[in-house]
Amino acid sequence: GGGGDGGGGSTVTSTQCPVTSGSCASDGSSSWTNVTLTAGADGIFTGTLVTNQCSNHPYGRLVSGGVFSGMQSQIDCVSVTIPAAGFEETPVAAPIRGALAFSISGGVNVYGPFEAGFVEGQACTNGKGTCAGGVDVPVCESKLIADCGEENVNYGMLLDTCAGHANPYHYHKDLACDYAAGSTGDHSPLVAIALDGRGLYGLWEGNGSAPSNLDACNGHTGPVPAYTNDDGVSFPAQDNVYHYHTSETPPYTIGCYGPVASIAECKTLFPTCDVGFVDFCTASGSVHYDTDCPCFSQAGESYNTGVVSADCTVGEETEESEETETESGGESEADDDDEGMTGGDGLSSTEDGAAGHAHLDTLLVMLATALLAKN
Template structure:
């Protein structure tokens, strides 16, 4: 009984001390976090957020990362829990429970574009105001004046406060804005978001903003609006609340689902303060999640940014109120805060060396085992992808080699056809020479025949007919009527009407169409029947006829066998004609052979042209296949680099998991005294009479709670 009375006395004393405590004064808004914007004239210039290049001194991203991990994945909405489950950007979702502290640095979630989402903090950069050696400096430096670099932002300060403060601490015009967030709310390489990712949704769209990402606890992240142009008014310090959301078919979120979800904000913590749920309703809830390790809430103090700028800031505490301020967790505004039961420790003893975000080494070991297994699977998948791509490259390379062989074969065939063509041309040339010899013999026979013809006119006609026969042509006979004083004049006028015809290459004969009286014949022209015979090898008959027609003459044309016509020419010796016929027949035979071989030449030339075109097509196709093979090989090499990187990650995660296992195995057995402390929600009493009433109300509530946990019987 004495023990129970002592415990009750402790409870009463604790509550009296609580009631008498005075609230702490609020920090000045002008220099506080989130409240200290740039002064007039030092405002950040519009559009000063070009995409940030890789920061100086930062290690390069892994091969092919481009600021995101494995693109996409598959997520499904679980209506029972209101969470997304599956994988995204290579991570298992969910991999964190709630409520729980989020990583203070590094990945807290992933965007719908698979790029990384970070919390509000950077690790710190530049030279600290108290640095005494080069080893205290952490590039890059945010101020650049000529070739001089300087400036400082401490680790654990939100990026917006850091940016705004630099416009006060750096000399005018020396702030390196390329280190700031770009217009999409992210920066650096690998690219990651710290602030509202406005490029992933349309802030001006009506209604509830769309999905922009998923956090590692499985809760979706939305843009900053709850209704058209209006941000939600009931976000908790984690950055979330419960409400209805629009459909997102890609992840299976139905229209009108009422779930706990996060919203982007323009004030700290921007995207995430902690992994929350329906119970994380106050700043004290959030702050209690960050009470382990060296980086925890409650260590707020003056942060010296330069000789003239000092901020009150609780570094490494991502808990902010709706105005983006780090309100004191013990202020009167924190009603309904979470406190430890009076008389009990505020939190269980923290194992030495335990990383932030974990309550026990067993929990840490479980997480490391999960990460090691995931890294192992990821490495195996990368290796499989590499082997698959490598096989595709080899198959494409073989296809290219086969096509090259096909091209070579076609080229060989084309060369053979070209060789055959040259042989045909040579054969045709020999046939033409033989034809010339045959025609030479025939002309000799012609000349012998003409030498015996006494009449010059008859000899001319015989020559035209003989030349046509030797050329293997029929003679063309053109007839028309022409008035003239005499026959000689009729022929002269006929040739004058056909300027394209050389009279020495044609024969003309004119006869009167009718007889007239002597007197009339002397006065008037007589109409003559004019007959022109030509060798079409030497005279363009078509042009001649056209010329006659243009002069008003209508001629008729007929084809004449020249050898038959020669038999009717006066003075032609029958023996000479027979000898000429023999030579003409021989020439005609050779001429037929020439025509045939020339047809073969034309056909072979067409075949060669087609074959060479096929060669070019096959070579072009082979080149295209080789280019595809090279591209696939490059992809295989890139995947190989990723696989090697994944192997390294898997090895590192395995080492961490093994180290965690060794630590857990070395832990002493856990006693019942180390059980988790029960947390009781109380309302801090006010002063005066109302405070006294509140004190006894709280006393009764506390005593009842202690009875329920077995501390008072």
């Protein structure tokens, strides 16, 4: 992500790549991968994938005048064992940072939805704009627009036209440049292999629409099509296997390694859920966000996906405030208990009240003494 969200922890350095160091070509021509995987009857792929982690398509953005501005990442040859250690038994948490899958056509890193965060001025040309780590990329972009004004956002720090960026180059959303992403009426092809050995497919189900029954991990059970890559590596069509889809809503790629029965079950896999809340303005309104919690929707329920209020001042930088909520999801006892509130003079309301009563008692004693002296 913007602050450098690191590489996957399931890779080891390899010397198998033809070139093992240097810059990746911005036109995608230096991408190299070697896939030696087999697909089991249960839909789980096993074997190894070696990649130099270069993008297999042009990396850059269209700038003013429609000119393509190329960018570069660095060659880093790694080998990945599938399934990766620690992810053989599911359900289990997917990596919050770093690779959680690798594209089948180019060996490119596929990340989850979250940015590592931007410090003030890092992603805006006017020196403003922040984004907390653990916020998904589109929401982060919307916050930067609210903070800085759209004309001041440095989109070179955000996703390119293929939904990737940074070094190592990695995707945060649908791998649209790796397949015909428009709905054709067919099930989308295999686009990546997850670290748990399951396949990640594109946006569409076999009926030409997005699948309607994805769990909070972004997976479901059903048929998948056969696949052959550019190097002639083939995998057969399979029926009734659990697999993942990319999506146009978060988590966009993979939330967790499933299956899971509910958002609640997904959240139990991540100690980062329900502990780090931030409140901020976006271009659409105010947001209350549970950072680094990739459990967004299942069975008609949603979490962490809505704008709380449209009442935000767009164009002025807003501060993020972290909150800690109780396990029940409500406010802490200190928030509910007026006796613990702090007054303007630094005293708690109980201390302030006690001081006021003591002052009144002193006045009454003085008044009584004066009356007795007069009489």
